[in-house]
Amino acid sequence: MTTDLIFLCIAAFLAGFVDAIVGGGGLIQTPVGLVLLPQYPVATVLGTLKIPAFSGTSFAAIQYARMVKLDYKRLAAMTTIAFCAAVAGSRLLTIVSSSFMKPVLLLILIGVAIYTYTKKNFGVHTEKDHSDSQQWWYAAGISLVIGFYDGFIGPGAGSFLILAFVTLLGFDFLKASAHAKFVNLATNLGSIIFFAISGKIIYAIALPMALCNALGGFAGARFAILKGNAFIRILFLVVVCGTILRFAYDIFFK
Numbered sequence: 001m002t003t004d005l006i007f008l009c010i011a012a013f014l015a016g017f018v019d020a021i022v023g024g025g026g027l028i029q030t031p032v033g034l035v036l037l038p039q040y041p042v043a044t045v046l047g048t049l050k051i052p053a054f055s056g057t058s059f060a061a062i063q064y065a066r067m068v069k070l071d072y073k074r075l076a077a078m079t080t081i082a083f084c085a086a087v088a089g090s091r092l093l094t095i096v097s098s099s100f101m102k103p104v105l106l107l108i109l110i111g112v113a114i115y116t117y118t119k120k121n122f123g124v125h126t127e128k129d130h131s132d133s134q135q136w137w138y139a140a141g142i143s144l145v146i147g148f149y150d151g152f153i154g155p156g157a158g159s160f161l162i163l164a165f166v167t168l169l170g171f172d173f174l175k176a177s178a179h180a181k182f183v184n185l186a187t188n189l190g191s192i193i194f195f196a197i198s199g200k201i202i203y204a205i206a207l208p209m210a211l212c213n214a215l216g217g218f219a220g221a222r223f224a225i226l227k228g229n230a231f232i233r234i235l236f237l238v239v240v241c242g243t244i245l246r247f248a249y250d251i252f253f254k
Contacts, residue, residue: 004036004037009208009209009211011032011033012052012216013212014216016052016056016060016219017223018235019057019220020181020216021220021224021232022159022236023158023177024158024159025053025056027246029052029209029213030154033046043200046200047192047198048200048202048206049209050191050192051192054192055210055213058185059217060217061181063217063221064177068175070179074136074139078143078186079183079186080186082190083187083190086191087193089151089191090195092151110244113244130169138168138169146183147190150191161176173229
């Protein structure tokens with residue numbers, strides 16, 4: 001078990017690093033957790049992994065808040081909506097299977113990857129001709145849909161948030177990553193509360209992983225701020241392609 005915990009902690013650090021920059025840390029952490037903890041129910045493994053995910057996102061969010069200008073008033077509303085949506089998504093996950101949504105998401109992600117690769121200026125700040133009320137509606141819609149998705153399925157939720165902020169609100173990648181961290185904090189917290197009440201968290205595993213994920217999140221956020229939008233765009237593409245492969249595997253080989 002000690003060796004397994006070391007590998008889980010290494011995966012947690014890498015997940016925190018990647019997730020802090022472009023989201024998608026669950027693509028690293030979740031498969032490792034499912035492979036190394038086969039003796040536990042899937043819901044227990046996923047509930048346990050929410051703790052390190054929250055920890056890493058917290059440290060990344062703090063780093064971004066120091067370096068990137070944030071719209072705190074809008075963020076407060078977005079995080080509240082995302083929190084409630086994630087709780088609802090986690091609840092639904094205990095009732096129905098999420099597998100029927102994966103083929104649709106696979107097609108969407110392939111389109112996202114092609115668009116991001118061909119549009120070299122994708123992720124550069126662009127002014128959107130939205131009124132203030134339209135900005136609020138877009139922000140609320142993004143939080144509701146992706147918050148629910150994160151509680152219900154999960155993989156790539158951070159990347160979807162960044163994509164939505166870039167395409168709908170006109171953020172650049174750095175600003176989108178910063179806002180996504182705070183919304184992701186809310187979705188993780190909503191799921192953690194649900195899984196904790198349900199008794200599906202193994203704290204002896206979650207807490208050491210949380211420390212490593214936090215270190216990764218701290219390092220990843222600093223790296224993203226240092227390297228800027230061009231680097232984030234490349235890593236975003238890599239993570240989206242990884243998500244495509246993950247969904248394709250789930251659909252065609254499981």
